[in-house]
Amino acid sequence: MxxxxxxxxxxxxxxxxxxxxxxxxxxxxxxxxxxxxxxxxxxxxxxxxxxxxxxxxxxxxxxxxxxxxxxxxxxxxxxxxxxxxxxxxxxxxxxxxxxxxxxxxxxxxxxxxxxxxxxxxxxxxxxxxxxxxxxxxTGFPIIQEAKKMIQSGEIGTIRMINAQYLQGWLAEPVENENKQAQWRLDPSQSGLANTTADIGSHVENMISYLTEKEIESLCAILDAFVKSRKLEDNSIVMVNFKDGSRGIYFMSQIAIGEKNNFNFSLYGSKGTLKWDLQEANTIKIFFEDSLKLIKKEEEILExxxxxxxxxxxxxxxxxxxxxxxxxxxxxxxxxxxVIAGVRGMKFIEKCIESTKKGSSWVKF
Ligand SMILES: NC(=O)c1ccc[n+]([C@@H]2O[C@H](COP(=O)([O-])OP(=O)(O)OC[C@H]3O[C@@H](n4cnc5c(N)ncnc54)[C@H](O)[C@@H]3O)[C@@H](O)[C@H]2O)c1
Missing domain, CATH: 3.40.50.720 (NAD(P)-binding Rossmann-like Domain)
Structure with a gap:
């Protein structure tokens, strides 16, 4: 080329x-x-x-x-x-x-x-x-294929979404010895949020890209389980979409044993579509009595x-x-x-707003 x-x-x-x-x-x-x-x-x-x-x-x-x-x-x-x-x-x-x-x-x-x-x-x-x-x-070619399958009605109307992004590398106060942890947990370098921004932004983007659903309101609980921290290390978000469907997003960086566990399930009226980063080139579609596997050939990339x-x-x-x-x-x-980037920032700000209001539902 x-x-x-x-x-x-x-x-x-x-x-x-x-x-x-x-x-x-x-x-x-x-x-x-x-x-x-x-x-x-x-x-x-x-x-x-x-x-x-x-x-x-x-x-x-x-x-x-x-x-x-x-x-x-x-x-x-x-x-x-x-x-x-x-x-x-x-x-x-x-x-x-x-x-x-x-x-x-x-x-x-x-x-x-x-x-x-x-x-x-x-x-x-x-x-x-x-x-x-x-x-x-969202760049994985299989994700683009999944989007086409969703659009063609393969799993029907998506009613419920469960997405998780779990890591364990911030389970201890490692900020002093790990430079990536240091800036991520420092509001002057990272901004208003840690986990919700660092990995929650991927979850929001993935679901939004795949389903094209618009968030109507959300309710978030952002916690710093390591008490010395100014920013959260765990984030739970419930989402209502404008079409009446719902989602649960769970992002954590204190989940011991989890390395980089990003996965989601989209529960539709005809079937369920699942993806897991551990098998990033495969989509599984579950029907009542059968399972369909869609695989992209794995490229060895350095x-x-x-x-x-x-x-x-x-x-x-x-x-x-x-x-x-x-x-x-x-x-x-x-x-x-940049349009997806703007939506991602709105998601982060709304999660913080909800947490500050005692985890009440806030309009998106
Ligand atoms: N897309 C992904 O999957 C993904 C994964 C990891 C990190 N990130 C993002 O990438 C960004 C960097 O994260 P990282 O973990 O690589 O951080 P890092 O701390 O490992 O590296 C940041 C680098 O930027 C340099 N730097 C800082 N300020 C600079 C400046 N003003 N001018 C020039 N260089 C400067 C630092 O010296 C360092 O080399 C973050 O926004 C993070 O959210 C994205």
Whole structure:
């Protein structure tokens, strides 16, 4: 495949949790090449990452402001920037790249408030730029197949949804020795929420993408079971959808023994559709007396997963088509855009509002 596009990255240094997944996913797609970056707040780490990823020294920057100053003057400019920093800086970094005419791919949760998220959506649309949010699990090709099956009526009308995302890595107060835990549990870096934002955002996005159901109201209980914490490590959310169906979302990071257990069941009037991240390329559909298995062939991917790879393939295809004159924007894109990011932020804010009101039901 021809490498047609170039990109830069902010955050995501080689010692980060998610930077390599982005870079490897784009490498596997094969149509975009990394040419610049400010991968860390520590310039030594940026240099180290740049060396490893074979980026020219003069396109490695001490901070993202310098990166924008220099990169926005280049002809041609980079086609897009990937933002993989802790949540609190997504807004200001994305805003600055959009203002300088560069398309954005940003990690979830999009920002730390709904207001900031809406501002980014308006700015991207005003600038006619594409803005992808990497809700990587909806990228799995099998999830797109599941969506088609739901739309074709395979399981009938979905009446009840049970979705869980469970981890155990925050069961103890590990904040002092684990840098990923440190910023996630610090409101000045993470924002208003921890578990609901970190993994609840994936649950909200998955169910919303698959079913296209709109939330009418929700009732949330956010707890910090490790008492020293300012942000929650466990999150339970009951959801009423506008069509009369209901959902229960359970997100936990104190669930000892759970590594990265994301699964859901959609209970319809004709059957039940189940997916589990442990078998990410398989969908199970249960009927009263039978079981239908739908499998996608498993690809062996180095340092990323099929969800990330396909998230980028969808984005890059849309971006190339747009460059070739097709009318593609954040409303009609095949990738998960800033619009999904805004909805995710609303979900987080409503969960906090409900918890503050003694876990009462709040309108969405
Ligand atoms: N989509 C997913 O499945 C997924 C998985 C993990 C993390 N994430 C998201 O990715 C983001 C990063 O999470 P992580 O776990 O990789 O964090 P991390 O702490 O491992 O890495 C963050 C990196 O950003 C750098 N950084 C921070 N501020 C910066 C700045 N102003 N300029 C340049 N670099 C800066 C840090 O030095 C570090 O290298 C978060 O928003 C998180 O929610 C998404």
């Amino acid at each position: 021809d490498t047609q596009l170039t990109y830069g990255m902010v955050g995501g240094a080689i010692d980060s949790m998610i930077g390599e997944s982005h870079r490897n996913a784009i490498l596997l797609d094969g149509r975009a090449k990394i040419v610049s970056g400010c991968f860390s707040r520590d310039f030594k780490k940026t240099l180290q990452t740049g060396k490893e990823w074979k980026i020219r020294r003069e396109r490695l920057y001490k901070d993202y402001q310098e990166m924008i100053r220099v990169e926005s003057k280049k002809k041609p400019k980079i086609d897009f920037v990937v933002i993989a920093t802790p949540n609190v800086s997504h807004y200001k970094i994305a805003k600055a790249f959009l203002e300088n005419g560069i398309n954005v791919v940003c990690e979830k949760p999009l920002t730390t408030s709904l207001k900031e998220a809406e501002e980014l959506k308006d700015l991207a649309n005003k600038q006619d730029l594409l803005f992808c949010v990497t809700y990587s699990y 340092g990323t997963n099929a969800g990330f790879k396909n998230t980028y393939s969808l984005f890059i295809t849309d971006l190339i088509n747009k460059k070739n004159g097709k009318k593609i924007n954040n409303n009609n894109s095949n990738f998960q855009s």
